[in-house]
Amino acid sequence: MPDILIEWDRVSCGIELLDLWTGRLVSPVRTVPFLKISKRIDHGWVLHFCPQGISIYKPETYHYYRTREKAEAHAMRWARAHWETIPKA
Incomplete structure (x- = not known):
């Protein structure tokens, strides 16, 4: 099984950062954002x-x-099982 790496980007509204992050795979492939926390x-x-x-x-x-850590852990488990089905960027 390949190493799975999720990149999280924090969303902003103007200059204010929100408590919202989007996630995409960057390894083993680069995907479109498919997660939100x-x-x-x-x-x-x-x-x-x-x-x-x-x-x-x-x-x-x-x-x-x-x-948030538990949410990210679930996202990682899901991505390990389904990484091949997520659309590539």
Whole structure:
């Protein structure tokens, strides 16, 4: 199994950084962004999976977590199993 590496980019609105990150694979292939992690008002975290790339027109699934680290760990496990199906950049 190849090494999986996810690159997280923080989203901004003008000069203000938001509690929202998008993720894409950079190893073993470079993909379109297909993950989103955002902070909830109750201080939990939401991980959004968008297997065909982030878009308002494509289906996504989401899961709730207490910490961002747990959300990222789930994203890594999912990416290891499905990395070949994610569209390349």
